[in-house]
Amino acid sequence: MHVLILGGTTEARRLAQALRDAHPEWRVTTSLAGRVARPLLPAGEVRTGGFGGADGLARALRELQVDALIDATHPFAGTISFHAARAAATAHVPLLALRRPGWVPAPGDDWHGVASLEAAAERLPALGRRAFLTVGRLGLPAFAGVDDVFFLVRSVDAPDPPLPPRSEILLARGPFTVEGERALLREHRIDVLVTKDAGGEATAAKLVAAREAGIPILVVRRPAAPEGVAGVGSVGEVVEWVRGVGG
Template identity: 50%
Template sequence: MTATEPPAPVLILGGTGEARALAAALVADGIACVSSLAGRVSDPALPAGEVRIGGFGGSDGLAAWLADHHCTTVVDATHPFAQQISRNAADAARATGAHMISLRRPPWTPGPDDHWTTVSDIGAAAAHVGTRARRVFLTTGRQDVGAFADIDDSWFLIRVVDPPTGSLPRRHRVLRSRGPYRLADEREILRDNHIDTLVTKNSGGDLTSAKLRAAAELGVEVVMVQRPAPPDHGQVVTSVDAALRAVRGAALPG
């Protein structure tokens, strides 16, 4: 890189709250960064600094982008269930020798008042719901709603940011909203809709955890989908501060 070329950016993958907080901290520190959003959510909250929207074309395309931009540090701050981009990032980092940092918020854990049924994947969640639930609050994201489409005996309140993709259950109502959510509002949703089962993914974090506290207070069962295992590559951190320290160590000269 010549003296006239811009500094190599840190690539931040993901539109999570942690990704935005990290981008803001890097920009404040004067560290160049590019935040990459998948483009699956309309009107996303944009982070500070440069932003690109859309895929790279798999791990090879991502590796080519890293090489073209002389990027030596990648932060995977995607949603914990965004398996494909996390695998692509790990493969691209291996191929290019880039330093890989995975920012993973801690998962939720049940407390003494929680009534959780933990399942391995969304298919297992649908199978469990089909055998017992009657009034379901479904908060797994728009791409997973189709797994519940064949359940006719349950009614679903489906909360999404953007309209669901795929088929919908016969008996349902779609509620479009974006977090963070307040505990009082989550209580009201559960009570007013006579919810007996909440289905969610173990994404962790504070933005959407109020539904779990409300469910515990009201005795609502929670069907919790476990996280997939992350790629076994790179450095794993669990907070924005730790990610910032890791980026500083990897990206700054000396």
């Protein structure tokens, strides 16, 4: 049994370990996009880099003799999920998506939902002047033209230009604590939080800190996912599904 995980997320690492623990005889390979300089490596085999689109992934599924494909990529990875759907259909390999549940507003939250990073950049100046920007380094160019807002930018790796003209870079990797997020908001006098609806627990503490501070939260909604692809929200459900594929 060969399981290929399209990974790069906390859930993908947990899944690789769970599959190895449940069935040590299975071959488990995790594919990483290679966008993080020093990724946390999962259990099992690891490959890094793209496949060359949907057709390249379909070829890889055949050549690697993959029996089950798991899309455990970030909710905002976008393109790879559509490539996975096409490739799985072409190569006749069962596909399941592991999707962490999205965040939902809690009582006391001042949420402002937008459809894109560009829309967030346009909306931001009306909500605050000192922003905590947590959208990932690849999303920063959308804010490069916002010159009347200070940005505290948090990223795992150092971002490349273009960057917002008034910005301070904070290199850090989650999970983060509510206490630590409170301190950041106070120290940098943050009056608005900008984030993508990544979901999960690793970076959710900033939402609690923002709620407690009474500051608005500008949330970029998730992009559309491929139609017709079954999805689950937990590692355990994926392990059971793979067992079913293996008979």
